[in-house]
Amino acid sequence: MLVYMENEILDIFNNGTWYHSVNFKNVKSKGTFDYTDLVYNLNFPTMKDLSVLDVGCSDGFFSKFFLEELNAKKVTGVDFNLYDGSVAFEVLNSNEEEYVEKYNSQNDYENLKFSYETLGLMTSNKFELLKKVFNLNMDYQNGSIYDLTEFKKHDVTFCGSLLEHLRDPITAIEQLYFSTEKFSIIDISNSLNGIYNIFNRPLSKYTGAGGNFYHHSEKAISLMMEAVGFKNVKLLKRYKIKIEKYGYKIPHAVIIGFK
Ligand SMILES: C[S@@+](CC[C@H](N)C(=O)[O-])C[C@H]1O[C@@H](n2cnc3c(N)ncnc32)[C@H](O)[C@@H]1O
Numbered sequence: 321m322l323v324y325m326e327n328e329i330l331d332i333f334n335n336g337t338w339y340h341s342v343n344f345k346n347v348k349s350k351g352t353f354d355y356t357d358l359v360y361n362l363n364f365p366t367m368k369d370l371s372v373l374d375v376g377c378s379d380g381f382f383s384k385f386f387l388e389e390l391n392a393k394k395v396t397g398v399d400f401n402l403y404d405g406s407v408a409f410e411v412l413n414s415n416e417e418e419y420v421e422k423y424n425s426q427n428d429y430e431n432l433k434f435s436y437e438t439l440g441l442m443t444s445n446k447f448e449l450l451k452k453v454f455n456l457n458m459d460y461q462n463g464s465i466y467d468l469t470e471f472k473k474h475d476v477t478f479c480g481s482l483l484e485h486l487r488d489p490i491t492a493i494e495q496l497y498f499s500t501e502k503f504s505i506i507d508i509s510n511s512l513n514g515i516y517n518i519f520n521r522p523l524s525k526y527t528g529a530g531g532n533f534y535h536h537s538e539k540a541i542s543l544m545m546e547a548v549g550f551k552n553v554k555l556l557k558r559y560k561i562k563i564e565k566y567g568y569k570i571p572h573a574v575i576i577g578f579k
Contacts, residue, residue: 327437329453337428339448340381340565344453351381353561359385362574363556364505367392370475373499374398375465376482379446383458386478395430396471397447465492468499474501480507481572483541487533490522493541494548500579504550507574510535538573550577 326345333349360384366381366484367390374383386392401505404426429436429444443450447460464469465482466515477500484487522540527533536544538555545553556576559568 328438331354331435332432339378339547366390369393370416370542373474375479380450382480386449387432387456397460398463400464453576465495468495471499477503481509490544493544497548503576503578505576508536508541509570509572545577553577
Protein backbone atom coordinates (compact mmCIF):
# COMPACT_ATOMS: atom_id res chain seq x y z
CA MET A 321 0.00 0.00 0.00
CA LEU A 322 1.24 3.50 -0.78
CA VAL A 323 2.12 5.13 2.51
CA TYR A 324 3.23 8.47 1.16
CA MET A 325 0.88 10.85 -0.70
CA GLU A 326 -1.80 9.83 1.79
CA ASN A 327 -3.55 13.23 1.63
CA GLU A 328 -4.03 12.94 -2.13
CA ILE A 329 -5.35 9.39 -1.80
CA LEU A 330 -7.73 10.44 0.96
CA ASP A 331 -8.92 13.36 -1.18
CA ILE A 332 -9.96 10.96 -3.95
CA PHE A 333 -11.48 8.43 -1.52
CA ASN A 334 -13.44 11.15 0.27
CA ASN A 335 -14.45 13.35 -2.66
CA GLY A 336 -14.28 11.21 -5.81
CA THR A 337 -17.12 9.55 -7.71
CA TRP A 338 -17.05 5.85 -6.97
CA TYR A 339 -19.00 2.92 -8.35
CA HIS A 340 -17.96 0.61 -5.51
CA SER A 341 -17.24 1.53 -1.93
CA VAL A 342 -13.60 0.75 -1.17
CA ASN A 343 -11.79 0.93 2.16
CA PHE A 344 -8.57 2.85 2.53
CA LYS A 345 -7.25 2.90 6.09
CA ASN A 346 -10.24 4.10 8.16
CA VAL A 347 -12.00 5.79 5.23
CA LYS A 348 -14.56 4.20 2.92
CA SER A 349 -15.33 5.75 -0.47
CA LYS A 350 -19.02 6.45 -1.08
CA GLY A 351 -19.82 4.01 -3.87
CA THR A 352 -23.12 3.40 -5.59
CA PHE A 353 -22.77 -0.13 -4.20
CA ASP A 354 -21.11 -1.27 -0.98
CA TYR A 355 -19.83 -4.82 -1.38
CA THR A 356 -17.13 -4.49 1.26
CA ASP A 357 -18.73 -7.04 3.65
CA LEU A 358 -21.11 -8.78 1.26
CA VAL A 359 -18.35 -9.90 -1.12
CA TYR A 360 -17.15 -12.42 1.48
CA ASN A 361 -20.53 -14.20 1.35
CA LEU A 362 -20.80 -14.75 -2.39
CA ASN A 363 -19.27 -18.27 -2.27
CA PHE A 364 -16.53 -17.51 -4.78
CA PRO A 365 -14.13 -20.48 -4.98
CA THR A 366 -10.43 -20.02 -4.29
CA MET A 367 -8.44 -18.56 -7.18
CA LYS A 368 -5.10 -19.53 -5.69
CA ASP A 369 -2.34 -19.11 -8.28
CA LEU A 370 -4.87 -18.65 -11.08
CA SER A 371 -4.97 -15.96 -13.74
CA VAL A 372 -8.25 -14.03 -13.95
CA LEU A 373 -9.91 -11.98 -16.68
CA ASP A 374 -12.37 -9.55 -15.06
CA VAL A 375 -14.62 -8.38 -17.89
CA GLY A 376 -16.51 -5.15 -17.23
CA CYS A 377 -14.10 -4.59 -14.34
CA SER A 378 -15.14 -0.98 -13.68
CA ASP A 379 -13.04 0.35 -10.78
CA GLY A 380 -11.44 -3.03 -10.07
CA PHE A 381 -13.17 -3.71 -6.76
CA PHE A 382 -13.62 -7.40 -7.61
CA SER A 383 -10.15 -7.67 -9.20
CA LYS A 384 -8.68 -6.43 -5.94
CA PHE A 385 -10.74 -8.95 -3.95
CA PHE A 386 -9.62 -11.85 -6.18
CA LEU A 387 -5.97 -10.91 -5.65
CA GLU A 388 -6.02 -10.03 -1.97
CA GLU A 389 -8.58 -12.47 -0.59
CA LEU A 390 -8.83 -15.34 -3.08
CA ASN A 391 -5.09 -15.40 -3.82
CA ALA A 392 -5.33 -15.02 -7.59
CA LYS A 393 -1.93 -14.78 -9.27
CA LYS A 394 -2.75 -11.95 -11.66
CA VAL A 395 -5.87 -10.14 -12.88
CA THR A 396 -6.46 -8.49 -16.22
CA GLY A 397 -9.36 -6.07 -16.07
CA VAL A 398 -11.18 -5.29 -19.30
CA ASP A 399 -13.69 -2.51 -19.70
CA PHE A 400 -15.26 -0.68 -22.54
CA ASN A 401 -15.77 2.88 -21.63
CA LEU A 402 -16.21 5.71 -24.05
CA TYR A 403 -16.57 8.40 -21.47
CA ASP A 404 -14.65 8.76 -18.26
CA GLY A 405 -13.29 5.60 -16.73
CA SER A 406 -16.20 5.05 -14.39
CA VAL A 407 -19.44 3.49 -15.62
CA ALA A 408 -20.75 3.34 -19.16
CA PHE A 409 -23.22 1.04 -20.76
CA GLU A 410 -23.85 0.08 -24.29
CA VAL A 411 -25.82 2.95 -25.71
CA LEU A 412 -27.87 3.31 -28.84
CA ASN A 413 -27.52 6.22 -31.23
CA SER A 414 -30.86 7.44 -29.97
CA ASN A 415 -29.67 7.92 -26.38
CA GLU A 416 -25.97 8.57 -26.79
CA GLU A 417 -26.22 12.28 -26.05
CA GLU A 418 -27.95 11.61 -22.74
CA TYR A 419 -25.25 9.13 -21.75
CA VAL A 420 -22.33 11.34 -22.67
CA GLU A 421 -23.83 14.03 -20.47
CA LYS A 422 -24.59 11.66 -17.60
CA TYR A 423 -21.19 10.01 -17.47
CA ASN A 424 -19.16 13.11 -18.14
CA SER A 425 -20.85 14.68 -15.13
CA GLN A 426 -19.47 11.79 -13.06
CA ASN A 427 -15.92 12.41 -14.17
CA ASP A 428 -14.13 13.74 -11.12
CA TYR A 429 -10.77 14.25 -12.82
CA GLU A 430 -11.05 18.01 -13.29
CA ASN A 431 -12.20 18.55 -9.68
CA LEU A 432 -9.46 16.41 -8.15
CA LYS A 433 -6.79 16.96 -10.78
CA PHE A 434 -4.08 17.92 -8.33
CA SER A 435 -4.47 14.69 -6.36
CA TYR A 436 -4.63 12.48 -9.44
CA GLU A 437 -1.59 14.12 -10.99
CA THR A 438 0.41 13.96 -7.78
CA LEU A 439 -0.24 10.22 -7.82
CA GLY A 440 0.95 10.09 -11.44
CA LEU A 441 -2.53 9.39 -12.84
CA MET A 442 -3.74 11.19 -15.95
CA THR A 443 -7.34 9.96 -15.81
CA SER A 444 -9.89 9.25 -13.09
CA ASN A 445 -9.79 5.51 -13.84
CA LYS A 446 -10.21 4.02 -10.36
CA PHE A 447 -8.84 0.64 -11.47
CA GLU A 448 -5.48 2.31 -12.08
CA LEU A 449 -5.82 4.13 -8.78
CA LEU A 450 -6.48 0.93 -6.80
CA LYS A 451 -3.63 -0.83 -8.59
CA LYS A 452 -1.27 1.93 -7.53
CA VAL A 453 -2.51 2.55 -3.99
CA PHE A 454 -2.66 -1.14 -3.01
CA ASN A 455 0.25 -2.26 -5.19
CA LEU A 456 -1.79 -4.94 -6.95
CA ASN A 457 -0.76 -7.30 -9.72
CA MET A 458 -3.54 -6.21 -12.05
CA ASP A 459 -3.62 -4.52 -15.45
CA TYR A 460 -6.36 -2.52 -17.09
CA GLN A 461 -7.13 -2.96 -20.79
CA ASN A 462 -9.68 -1.21 -22.93
CA GLY A 463 -11.77 -3.82 -24.66
CA SER A 464 -15.23 -5.17 -25.19
CA ILE A 465 -16.75 -8.42 -24.04
CA TYR A 466 -17.93 -8.90 -27.63
CA ASP A 467 -14.36 -9.52 -28.74
CA LEU A 468 -12.00 -11.02 -26.18
CA THR A 469 -9.81 -12.69 -28.82
CA GLU A 470 -7.01 -10.19 -28.26
CA PHE A 471 -6.67 -11.35 -24.65
CA LYS A 472 -5.05 -14.70 -24.05
CA LYS A 473 -7.00 -17.41 -22.28
CA HIS A 474 -7.22 -17.09 -18.51
CA ASP A 475 -7.83 -19.79 -15.90
CA VAL A 476 -10.84 -17.88 -14.63
CA THR A 477 -13.18 -15.36 -16.22
CA PHE A 478 -15.50 -13.15 -14.21
CA CYS A 479 -18.28 -10.97 -15.53
CA GLY A 480 -20.15 -8.98 -12.89
CA SER A 481 -23.39 -7.10 -13.54
CA LEU A 482 -22.75 -6.57 -17.23
CA LEU A 483 -24.87 -9.05 -19.20
CA GLU A 484 -28.12 -7.30 -18.33
CA HIS A 485 -26.76 -4.14 -19.94
CA LEU A 486 -25.92 -5.80 -23.24
CA ARG A 487 -28.01 -6.11 -26.34
CA ASP A 488 -26.49 -9.54 -27.08
CA PRO A 489 -25.71 -11.59 -23.95
CA ILE A 490 -25.21 -14.90 -25.78
CA THR A 491 -22.31 -13.64 -27.90
CA ALA A 492 -20.83 -12.18 -24.72
CA ILE A 493 -21.10 -15.49 -22.80
CA GLU A 494 -19.60 -17.34 -25.77
CA GLN A 495 -16.63 -14.96 -25.69
CA LEU A 496 -16.22 -15.71 -21.98
CA TYR A 497 -16.25 -19.42 -22.81
CA PHE A 498 -13.46 -19.07 -25.39
CA SER A 499 -11.37 -17.07 -22.90
CA THR A 500 -11.76 -19.55 -20.02
CA GLU A 501 -9.44 -22.45 -19.12
CA LYS A 502 -11.08 -23.63 -15.89
CA PHE A 503 -14.23 -21.81 -14.81
CA SER A 504 -16.27 -18.69 -15.39
CA ILE A 505 -18.37 -16.78 -12.87
CA ILE A 506 -21.26 -14.60 -13.94
CA ASP A 507 -23.09 -12.24 -11.61
CA ILE A 508 -26.38 -10.87 -12.92
CA SER A 509 -28.69 -8.33 -11.38
CA ASN A 510 -32.33 -8.98 -11.95
CA SER A 511 -35.06 -7.00 -10.29
CA LEU A 512 -37.59 -9.68 -11.23
CA ASN A 513 -35.52 -12.59 -10.00
CA GLY A 514 -37.82 -13.46 -7.13
CA ILE A 515 -40.82 -14.00 -9.33
CA TYR A 516 -38.99 -15.77 -12.11
CA ASN A 517 -37.30 -18.20 -9.78
CA ILE A 518 -40.57 -19.42 -8.32
CA PHE A 519 -41.23 -20.98 -11.69
CA ASN A 520 -37.57 -21.61 -12.45
CA ARG A 521 -38.18 -20.55 -16.01
CA PRO A 522 -35.73 -19.33 -18.67
CA LEU A 523 -37.14 -15.83 -19.03
CA SER A 524 -35.55 -12.68 -20.40
CA LYS A 525 -37.61 -9.53 -20.24
CA TYR A 526 -36.87 -6.52 -22.43
CA THR A 527 -36.72 -3.47 -20.19
CA GLY A 528 -35.85 -0.63 -22.55
CA ALA A 529 -33.11 0.69 -24.80
CA GLY A 530 -29.71 1.37 -23.26
CA GLY A 531 -28.86 1.27 -19.58
CA ASN A 532 -30.51 -2.04 -18.89
CA PHE A 533 -31.62 -3.89 -21.98
CA TYR A 534 -32.97 -7.01 -20.28
CA HIS A 535 -33.69 -8.70 -17.01
CA HIS A 536 -32.63 -12.33 -17.23
CA SER A 537 -33.67 -15.06 -14.87
CA GLU A 538 -30.97 -17.30 -13.39
CA LYS A 539 -32.34 -20.14 -15.45
CA ALA A 540 -31.98 -18.12 -18.69
CA ILE A 541 -28.34 -17.28 -17.98
CA SER A 542 -27.59 -20.87 -16.89
CA LEU A 543 -29.05 -22.24 -20.13
CA MET A 544 -27.09 -19.70 -22.18
CA MET A 545 -23.93 -20.82 -20.40
CA GLU A 546 -24.70 -24.46 -21.17
CA ALA A 547 -25.57 -23.60 -24.77
CA VAL A 548 -22.10 -22.16 -25.42
CA GLY A 549 -20.43 -25.21 -23.83
CA PHE A 550 -20.01 -24.63 -20.08
CA LYS A 551 -20.45 -27.77 -17.93
CA ASN A 552 -21.73 -28.24 -14.36
CA VAL A 553 -23.38 -24.84 -14.39
CA LYS A 554 -24.73 -24.02 -10.95
CA LEU A 555 -25.86 -21.25 -8.67
CA LEU A 556 -23.27 -20.01 -6.18
CA LYS A 557 -25.39 -17.42 -4.41
CA ARG A 558 -28.50 -15.28 -4.50
CA TYR A 559 -28.22 -11.95 -2.75
CA LYS A 560 -29.61 -8.44 -2.64
CA ILE A 561 -27.58 -5.26 -2.67
CA LYS A 562 -28.72 -1.75 -1.86
CA ILE A 563 -28.29 1.17 -4.24
CA GLU A 564 -26.82 3.50 -1.63
CA LYS A 565 -28.28 6.65 -3.19
CA TYR A 566 -31.88 5.38 -3.35
CA GLY A 567 -31.96 2.90 -0.49
CA TYR A 568 -33.75 0.08 -2.28
CA LYS A 569 -32.20 -3.33 -2.93
CA ILE A 570 -31.64 -5.18 -6.19
CA PRO A 571 -31.59 -8.99 -6.34
CA HIS A 572 -28.60 -10.70 -7.91
CA ALA A 573 -27.52 -14.22 -8.76
CA VAL A 574 -23.97 -15.55 -9.01
CA ILE A 575 -23.57 -18.51 -11.38
CA ILE A 576 -20.51 -20.65 -12.12
CA GLY A 577 -19.76 -22.83 -15.14
CA PHE A 578 -16.79 -25.11 -15.84
CA LYS A 579 -14.88 -26.04 -19.02
C1 LIG B 1 -22.67 -2.35 -13.82
S1 LIG B 1 -20.94 -2.22 -14.03
C2 LIG B 1 -20.39 -3.65 -13.14
C3 LIG B 1 -19.05 -3.49 -12.51
C4 LIG B 1 -18.48 -4.72 -11.80
N1 LIG B 1 -18.09 -5.74 -12.73
C5 LIG B 1 -19.43 -5.30 -10.79
O1 LIG B 1 -19.70 -6.49 -10.84
O2 LIG B 1 -19.89 -4.57 -9.91
C6 LIG B 1 -20.71 -2.74 -15.72
C7 LIG B 1 -19.35 -2.44 -16.28
O3 LIG B 1 -19.25 -3.01 -17.59
C8 LIG B 1 -18.65 -2.07 -18.47
N2 LIG B 1 -19.07 -2.36 -19.85
C9 LIG B 1 -20.15 -1.90 -20.53
N3 LIG B 1 -20.21 -2.43 -21.76
C10 LIG B 1 -19.13 -3.24 -21.88
C11 LIG B 1 -18.62 -4.06 -22.93
N4 LIG B 1 -19.25 -4.17 -24.09
N5 LIG B 1 -17.48 -4.77 -22.71
C12 LIG B 1 -16.82 -4.69 -21.51
N6 LIG B 1 -17.26 -3.90 -20.48
C13 LIG B 1 -18.40 -3.20 -20.67
C14 LIG B 1 -19.10 -0.72 -17.96
O4 LIG B 1 -18.24 0.32 -18.41
C15 LIG B 1 -19.06 -0.95 -16.45
O5 LIG B 1 -17.81 -0.65 -15.90
